[in-house]
Amino acid sequence: MSKSRHSSPLSRLLFLLLSGPAAFAQMTVTGTVVGTVTDPSGQVVPAAKVTLTSEKTGDSRATTSNEIGAFNFVAVPPDTYSLRVEHGGFKTFQRTGVVVSANERVAVGDIQLQIGAVTDTVTVEAQGAMVQTDSAEHSAQLTSSQLGNLTARGRDVVSLLRTIPGVQYQADQDSVGGSFGTSTPNIGGVSNSNNILAVDGVVSNDLGTPATFSSVTTLDAIGEVKVILNSYQAEYAGNGGAVVEVVTKSGGKDYHGSGYWYVRNEDLNANDFFNNRTNVPRPEYRYNTFGATLGGPIYIPGKFNTQKNLLFGFYALENWSIRVPGALTQYTMPTASERIGDFSQTLDTNGKQIVITDPVTRAPVPGNAIQKSRLDPVALLNTLPLPNFTSRAITGGNYNYQIQEVLNDPKRSQLFKFDIVPSDKDRFFVRGKTWLAQQNGYAVAAGAKPTGFFAQCYCFTESGLSIGWTHIFTPTIVMEATAGIRHNHEAWYPVGGQADLDKVLRSAVGFTAGQWYPQSNPQGIIPRFSFGTSLPNSPDVTFDDRFLTGGTDFTFSFNDNVTITRAAHTFKLGVAVYRLREYEGERSKFDGTFNFQKDTNNPFDTNFAFANAAFGIFDSYTESNARFGANERESIAEWFAQDTWKVNRRLTLDYGMRFSWYNQMYPRYDGQQSVLTLDLYKTSQVPLFYQPAIGPNNVRSAKDPVTGQFLPAAYIGAFVPGTGNPAPGGVLSGDKNYPRGFVDQQPVLYGPRFGFAYDPFGKGKTAIRAGASILYNMRLTKWSQTTENPPAIFTPITFYGNLNSFLQSTGVLAPSDTNAYNRQNKTPNNYNITFGVQQDLGFSTLLDVSYLGVFARHMPQTLALNTVPYGARFLAQNQDPTSPGKPLIDNFFRPFPGYNNITLTDNAYSSNYHALLLSLNRRFAKGLQLGLAYTYSKYLDYAAISCTSCTTNIPVYRPLRSWIYGLDGSDQTHNVVVNFTYQAPNVSRLLPNPVVHHLLDDWQLSGIAQFVSGTPMPIGFTTTDGADLTGGGDGQRVNIVGDANAGSSTFYHWFNPAAFARPGKGDPGNAGKTSVRNPGVNNWDLALSKSFPVSGEKRFFQFRWEAYNAFNHTQYSGLNTTARFDPAGTQVNPLFGQVTTTRAPRVMQGSLRFTF
Known part of the structure; x- marks a missing residue:
């Protein structure tokens, strides 16, 4: 081709890419259809007319085969098509049922024309899934x-x-x-x-x-x-x-639609395994789902869209009505008498009266009843519910209030979509959707405690709009542009409006004691308060730091891609950008927190937490000096160039490069978020600590090393006011000397992609495919956890005071938790490779066997940077001079004094995944759809596993690989999934009878069966003596002294508990990251349906009955993996190794649907 023929499309391409709005990325949802036209001898046929027509809308596109006989339809919307090929001297070829999916490259192979008149047509129906002979991508789909x-x-x-x-x-x-x-x-x-x-x-x-x-x-x-x-x-x-x-x-x-109702009820379910063991009845379980859909042409007879080929619409609505019980929760609430100071009937769990001590005289309160004149007028006890279950014969004095609420969780989804086809060169779509989910009750997401205290609605909404335009400049140059916006919003509201809100407003409950920083609490929310562990089932009032606020995020997106077909090449170039906005509600201890716990060190303690609250005596009070929200922004820009080269009729190469640039997600407002920067940290800036000392009356106290003043011992380790920097090395958002995203800006990232597909026999029945790519994760960093770090927010504390006078002190600061980030963090990336074979087995069945390797590098993990070294608590210089045999608190000898825990995020870790993937798929044909998916894999990484009393953290001192590298917590060696749909033959074909037709025709059975290996788990342990065996460090693991898998797995001993032993002092243990596996999965979900046609097969009612865990097979799921050792090393936890949880029992669901 001449240079001039290249310049025009390239100029137009550059114009399209560069003149589009500065915008935001997304992916296309169209596919590609490719093939080659040949004559009976196998020679290519140029200039053949090829037409692709939608079987649903009638929309059609045409092109011609090029000089090598190839044709290529790009930007094809997902649908089922017929393909028609015409050329003089040959019979017309037509293939129906060509299914095109999103982002799929459908290779129809060689289309061999037969000699004859063009008016003669040879029609072939496409059968099943097609072998991907023209694409290297490793993909799957749900039809x-x-x-x-x-x-x-x-x-x-x-x-x-x-x-x-x-x-x-x-x-x-x-x-x-x-x-x-x-x-x-x-x-x-x-x-x-x-x-x-x-x-x-x-x-x-x-x-x-x-x-x-x-x-x-x-x-x-x-x-x-x-x-x-x-x-x-x-x-x-x-x-x-x-x-x-x-x-x-x-x-x-044509018009299509449906209306449906799904129902679940506890009366249809089997009972839980553990409920059956303890004779507990089935809990309430009510789910009702109502929905409808409608799709078809939008037209006005004789006036608009009369051919029904211009405008199409679709609408879907689904509503959920859900009622499920929460957990049975029990608390010890203050009685009506205790609220007015009468503790004469207050007993401990042994039935003995709790003697109330006068905070001034230190003598027992006469009659155990506080004089009304001495009651705290702003007591918080009245905000709690009154007891409702007072039989000590049942409660043993451990609770007097219980509640099991039924949560009401309505949900609603709406979606509309318009497809507009104004010409054979243009196609548009507009899609909008909304989603609403509400949780109404006490135990909602991030709800207040205790249950029964304050009912809220956790309300989540999502809305979005997507617009797409496909324009065909010529049959070989096609543009696709899409734009979209998504908006999520979460918020918490009182369920009962103002009446419920009054339960937590200071003005409404009469709490007038004030607070240190009222500007952070403009609504006047009451303080949080707790009663400590000496009170059984304590009704501590707590709520999320974002209480009664909300959060929102926006994603704006646009992209523009152009595809150019030239001979054996399909070039594609495009640009894409995201703009992300996230806001997570204001958070801090903005309202203050009182602790009324019993504490013998408190000189004013009354010997009972409720009595402390009645007197207004607190053990501690803490409050944040500000309240900020995480308001953050990020931009991502990407551009790419790729080519799919049909080297010959058997070999196709995919290659290209994706370029990516992004700015780290950064806080929008200056001074409202902060992190610790290790390069700016200086020990010399750390404030002085209050030191342990023996004070007046030979009492252990905290001593000011500057003035010599003595304070209660609770202040030991706190900062001495007026000394040093309470946040050494801390950097605020907006600091001009530090990156606004707290880590260095990354350069442009290069992501090469390469793959090939090879048809070894040239028949379109076999494909050998392989590929490799480098991918980047640019969306991991977020800074919402940095809003409460110092110096953005400080949270001072004061000890041993009363509600009438605590405002006279502003508290002291102490080492706090904070976050740090490796400033040189690199962008996480994956090196992916795959190699596999696809084979058409006939009978509409496709086999795919492949190897998949994923090697992640620069993966982020967190480590507790300020962990004290092994043995530090045993050193002589770290002993407390006022408490023989006990060390000082850790903050005196941490690696970074001035802070408590430092959570460092470091992109320095990796994972390795190897898998054999096998799939066998038969698309629905002749009454049967069948799918088999098998995965044999091993997933290794440097990552923690969530567990109880165990240690799987990224180490600071232990060797990294031996301590934390091992099986990921999600590793499943074998995973087999079978799915099927079987349409039973109509019996009326053999016995033509109306009764037989209505009763025995149109039955269908479908289901999913899954068999999966259990996930790996570590073994944790505790000791009866609470001994510190390491004196610091990354933790301690059990010693493995036998085969954990010896013997058979039973309910009482899933693994061998004798295989684990208590480590000695100074011994970190020899167990690896994981030691046992949880029970696996053996589950069948089945559905049986019967359809009742109405006026033909296109309209029908369908009744469907679904059974999940259909055979009610008891499937163990969780284990007790926490050993408990006494000083002699004997394991004394009788539940160690026992099954603790099971998967759901059989749940059944019925549905009725009308489809037309």
Whole structure:
């Protein structure tokens, strides 16, 4: 070709890419159809007319085969198409049922024309999934048949991802969307926080918790789901993990719709394993789901869109009504008598009267009743509920109040979509959606405690708009532009309006004691307060630091891609940018916190927590000096260039480069967030500490090393006012001498992609495919945890005072927790490789076997940087001179004095994942759809595992690899998932009879069976004597002295408890990161349905009965992995090694649906 032929399209391409609005990225949701036209001898046929027509809308596109006989349709919306090929001297060829999915490259192979008249047509029906002979990407999909027929208890699309190889098992949710979205599984050996989840091209991860899919889209609104696991082309942004693309339904030239009702009730369920053991009845369990959909052409007969090919619409609505019980909760509330100072009937758990001590005279209060004149007029006891269960014969004095609320959780989803086809060169879509989830009650997300104190609505909403435009300049030059915006909002409101709000307002409850920093509490919320551990089931009043605020985030997006086909090359170039905004509500101890606990060191203690509160005596009070919200911004810009080169009819190469730039997420406002910067930290700036000393009356006290003043011992280790910097090395947001994102700006990142697909026999039935890529995760850093760090916020404390006089002191500061970041942190990235074979087995069945390797580098982990060294508490210089045999508190000899715990985020760790992935898929044909997904994998990393009384942290002192490198907590060696849909043959074909037709025709059975290995777990331990065996350091593990897996696994001994021993003093233990495995999964979910046609097969009622854990197989899930040793080394925990939890028993659901 001449230079002039190249210059025009390239100029137009550059104009399109550079003149678009400065905007924000997302992925395309279209596919590609490619093939080659040949004659009977196998020679290529140029200039053949090829037409692709939607079987749903009738929309068609045409092109011609080029000089090598190839044709290429790009930017093809997901749908089912017919493909027509015409050329003079040959019979017309037509293939129907060509299914195109989002981001799929459909290779129809060689289309061999037959000699004959063009008016003669040879029609072939596409059968099953096609071998990907023209693409190296490793992907899978959920078809419309699977979405409509497979079982998911909560009707959440995330649950159906388990049918894809490489997807970690996670249990079904009870309802779609959870509280603020659905937690997604690890996919392909990558953490779920690295997944990209998108709806119609708009990335839909929650910004605060990126592992959560917060753009809830109901099953009846989804047309299909495409999951790109690995080796994807440069056009896909990726985040280091899988790309999950949800494509919503569209309207067509015919009207289609549905109305449905799903119901679950405790009377339909089996009881829990442990409930059966203790004769506890089934709890209330009520779920009702109502929904409807409608799609079709939008037209006015004789006036607008009369051909029904211009404008199409789709709408979906789903409402949930949910009532589920919370946990049975028990507390010890102050009685009516205690609230007025009468403690004459107050008994301990042994039935003995608790003697109340006068805080002034230190003598017993006469009659154990406080004089009304001495009661604190602003006492907080009256804000608590009164006792409602007072039989000591049952309670043993451990509680007098119990509550088991029933939470009311309504949810609603709405989605609309318009598709506009004004010409054969343009296609637009507009999609909008909203999602509302409410939790109403006491035990809501981040709700107040105690249960029964303050009812709230945790209200979460999500709304989004997506717009797309496809323009065909020529059959070989196509542009796709998309734009979108998402908005999430969470908030907490009193359920009962002002009446409930009054329960927590100082003015309404009569609390007039004031506070240190009232400007941080303009609403006048009451202080939090607690009663300590000496009171059984203490009703401590606590709530989230964001109490009665809210949070919101926005994602703005736009991209513009252009595809150019030239001979054997398909070039694609594009630009994409994100603009992310996140706000998490204002947080701090803004209202103050009183501790009324019993404390013999308190000179005013009354011997009972409620009596302390009645007198207004507190053990400690703390309050933050400010309240800030995490208001943050991030921008991401990416651009790419790629080429799919059809080297010959058997070999295709995919190669390209993606360029990425981003600024670290940064705080919007100066001075409201802060971190510790180690390069600025200086020990010389640390304030002086109050020292332990023997004070007047030979009492252990805190001594001011400057003035010699003595204070109560509780002040030991606090900062002496007026000395040093209470936040040495702290940097505030907005500091011009430090990066605004607290870490150095990263350069442009280069992400090469390469892959090939090879058809060894040239028949389109076999493909050998491989690929490699480098991917970056640019969306991990967030700074919401830095709003309460010093010096942005300080939280002083005072001890041993009363409500009438505490304002006379402003408290003292003490070493606090803080966060630090490695300023030189690099962007986390993955090196991904895959190699596999696809084979068409016939019978509409496709086999895919592949190796997948994912090697993550520069992964972020946190470590407790200020951990004291091993043995530090045993050193002579660290002993407390006032308490023989006891060390000073750790803050006296930490590596970084002036701070308590320092959580350092360091992008310096790695993970390695190796997997054999096998899938066998038969698309629905002749009444049967079948899928098998098998994953054999090993997932190793440097990462902690959540556990009880165990040590799996990133070490500061122990050797890194031997201490923490090992199996990830999500590792599942074997994962087998079978899904199927079977449409039973109609019996009326053999016995033509109306009764037989109505009773025995149109039955369908579908289901998902899953068999999964258990996840690895560490072993933790405690001691009866509470001995400090290490004197500091990264912790201590058990010693393994035998085979943990010896013997058979039973309920009482899932593993061998005798394999573990107590380590000695100074011995860190020899156990690795993990030692045992939890029980695995053996589960069947089944659905049986019967359809009743109405006026033909296109309208029908369907009754469906679903059973989850259909055979009610008891599936153990959790274990007691905490040993307890006495000083002699004997293991004394009788539950060690025993099963503690099970997965859900059988749950059944019925539904009635009308479809047309």
